[in-house]
Amino acid sequence: MTGRVLMAVALLFLLAFLASPESFAPLFEPFTRNNAPAIYTQTGLMSLTLSHLGLVLLAVIASTLIAVTLAILVTRPAGREFLPLARTVTSVGQTFPPVAVLALAVPVMGFGAGPTLVALFLYGLLPVFENALAGLTGQSPQVQEAARGMGLTPRQRLWQVELPLALPVILTGVRLTAVISLGTATIGSTVAAKTLGEVIIAGLLSSNTAFVLQGGMVVGIIAVLIYEGFQRLEQFAAARIGQG
Amino acid sequence: MIEIQNLTRIYGTTAVVKDVSLTVETGQIAALVGTSGSGKTTLLRMINRLVEPSAGRVLIDGKDTAEIEPHLLRRQIGYAIQGHGLFPHRTVAQNISTVPRLLGWTQDQHRARVDELLELFQMEPADFRDRMPHELSGGQQQRVGVARALAARPDLLLMDEPFGALDPVIRAKAQQDLRDIQRQLGTTLIIVTHDMEEAVTLGDRIAVMDKGELLQYGPPSEILTTPATSFVSDLIGTGDRPFRLLSLTPVAEIIAEGQAEGAEIPREASLRDALAECLWSGRDRLPVEGGGIVTLDSLRAQAAPTARAAE
Ligand SMILES: Nc1ncnc2c1ncn2[C@@H]1O[C@H](COP(=O)(O)OP(=O)(O)OP(=O)(O)O)[C@@H](O)[C@H]1O
Ligand SMILES: [Mg+2]
Numbered sequence: 230m231t232g233r234v235l236m237a238v239a240l241l242f243l244l245a246f247l248a249s250p251e252s253f254a255p256l257f258e259p260f261t262r263n264n265a266p267a268i269y270t271q272t273g274l275m276s277l278t279l280s281h282l283g284l285v286l287l288a289v290i291a292s293t294l295i296a297v298t299l300a301i302l303v304t305r306p307a308g309r310e311f312l313p314l315a316r317t318v319t320s321v322g323q324t325f326p327p328v329a330v331l332a333l334a335v336p337v338m339g340f341g342a343g344p345t346l347v348a349l350f351l352y353g354l355l356p357v358f359e360n361a362l363a364g365l366t367g368q369s370p371q372v373q374e375a376a377r378g379m380g381l382t383p384r385q386r387l388w389q390v391e392l393p394l395a396l397p398v399i400l401t402g403v404r405l406t407a408v409i410s411l412g413t414a415t416i417g418s419t420v421a422a423k424t425l426g427e428v429i430i431a432g433l434l435s436s437n438t439a440f441v442l443q444g445g446m447v448v449g450i451i452a453v454l455i456y457e458g459f460q461r462l463e464q465f466a467a468a469r470i471g472q473g
Numbered sequence: 474m475i476e477i478q479n480l481t482r483i484y485g486t487t488a489v490v491k492d493v494s495l496t497v498e499t500g501q502i503a504a505l506v507g508t509s510g511s512g513k514t515t516l517l518r519m520i521n522r523l524v525e526p527s528a529g530r531v532l533i534d535g536k537d538t539a540e541i542e543p544h545l546l547r548r549q550i551g552y553a554i555q556g557h558g559l560f561p562h563r564t565v566a567q568n569i570s571t572v573p574r575l576l577g578w579t580q581d582q583h584r585a586r587v588d589e590l591l592e593l594f595q596m597e598p599a600d601f602r603d604r605m606p607h608e609l610s611g612g613q614q615q616r617v618g619v620a621r622a623l624a625a626r627p628d629l630l631l632m633d634e635p636f637g638a639l640d641p642v643i644r645a646k647a648q649q650d651l652r653d654i655q656r657q658l659g660t661t662l663i664i665v666t667h668d669m670e671e672a673v674t675l676g677d678r679i680a681v682m683d684k685g686e687l688l689q690y691g692p693p694s695e696i697l698t699t700p701a702t703s704f705v706s707d708l709i710g711t712g713d714r715p716f717r718l719l720s721l722t723p724v725a726e727i728i729a730e731g732q733a734e735g736a737e738i739p740r741e742a743s744l745r746d747a748l749a750e751c752l753w754s755g756r757d758r759l760p761v762e763g764g765g766i767v768t769l770d771s772l773r774a775q776a777a778p779t780a781r782a783a784e
Pocket of ligand 2: 513514515555633
């Protein structure tokens with residue numbers, strides 16, 4: 230209950246801050262020097278936040294779709310031999326530093342949102358893939374047996390039994406990916422993607438701690454809200470299948 | 474009619490089912506008994522092709538099951554698996570109506586069927602219909618599993634220890650209900666059980682398996698009186714043999730003329746019930762509902778294998 234109140238307060242605070250950053254200037258003034266501005270105004274914080282979220286959303290949707298599809302393929306009888314390959318690909322996607330991806334992608338795609346999307350997409354594959362794999366393989370043999378025994382086709386078993394039962398675990402993977410991407414997206418500003426990283430980088434370049442703080446704060450609060458929101462969703466999904 | 478012909482299943486180098494042949498006539502119940510690991514489940518799963526035989530074949534009403542698409546075959550065969558195997562994310566009603574929905578029944582049809590089955594298994598439909606499996610007791614889960622197997626009124630029903638988790642009272646009731654449904658619909662039923670008692674009460678035929686081999690296949694009285702091997706007699710348990718034998722025959726079959734004192738016994742009660750009643754009430758003859766008596770002497774005669782052999 231206190232958790233819910235806390236989340237509501239955090240959300241209200243965030244919305245208020247984004248709607249009217251100037252009203253919060255006194256809060257950040259102590260962190261500025263030489264009368265530098267306390268609030269970043271180059272680009273509207275609201276519009277930066279929305280485009281940041283948009284990027285993350287796109288990347289998470291893409292990683293989720295691809296990672297879940299991959300996990301489904303390698304758990305089918307015909308695709309089983311590709312499991313090691315898929316594992317390698319997703320692990321490399323995770324270990325390859327996003328900054329390096331940006332550096333490689335810019336010459337090909339040019340500046341803007343593109344390279345950031347690619348970096349986030351690659352970075353987000355592994356958590357969803359591993360969780361989807363665990364969810365799809367760790368199912369009760371009895372339930373599988375019943376599904377086959379009732380005469381469900383392989384496709385019906387996938388959609389009506391395996392995926393619904395794996396859903397809570399898959400959601401956990403999506404949550405991890407979402408939170409990681411939210412933070413990682415800030416580096417997109419180095420290649421001219423519109424993200425909250427812009428505020429942080431501006432702060433670093435002009436030695437204005439207030440900018441760094443407000444950029445970090447917005448990302449942080451959103452991350453916590455998304456984390457909590459997903460956990461609720463997972464609990465709900467798990468309770469539905471009797472694991473609550 | 475289901476004909477199992479020379480069915481064999483080999484895992485690695487061991488045959489877990491070895492050259493088993495048996496026929497179950499339409500409308501009969503075959504009880505499959507044997508120790509753990511003797512191949513009962515494997516034999517059952519070869520019938521609906523959850524396991525493909527290494528050799529041999531299964532004919533259902535003369536048709537080779539190898540020629541039917543596995544998922545279509547399975548929709549025709551009711552299957553209650555060992556452990557209930559309910560879908561944890563589906564309500565009781567959705568679980569029970571799985572096969573009817575696959576077969577394209579209308580919503581009205583499968584809803585009505587769900588309520589009918591729940592009532593049959595003593596579970597108030599309004600209360601249980603929308604529950605999730607984890608909100609049921611083990612025994613209730615098992616009954617829902619059996620209801621699910623019966624839902625599409627299959628002509629052939631396979632059950633793998635369906636009543637294991639039930640207490641004796643509900644178990645007896647569930648057995649009776651199953652028997653009634655099976656008789657009513659003329660369903661052919663193959664039921665795996667660890668419980669000789671259950672095999673004797675339910676089975677028209679009993680198949681005894683050991684280490685993948687079918688040791689004996691025959692009516693319960695034959696299994697009880699002339700066990701084929703020492704393994705079979707061990708399985709029956711010599712101590713209970715006379716009582717099991719008595720439980721096969723209803724009182725109606727040995728009614729004699731005469732008068733007796735005390736409470737009447739129903740015609741359909743088994744001789745075993747009659748014997749118990751004699752011993753318990755200290756009488757040597759019981760009046761039977763609708764006239765006639767049974768005597769302790771006649772019960773005693775029926776309890777010996779020689780009486781059967783002479784028939
Ligand atoms: N997929 C498999 N691979 C290898 N061996 C198997 C497989 N399935 C079953 N077996 C073996 O086959 C034998 C028979 O198993 P089965 O499940 O048919 O026994 P059962 O008679 O049903 O036993 P229980 O009464 O314990 O259920 C066992 O020794 C088991 O280990
Ligand atoms: Mg078994």
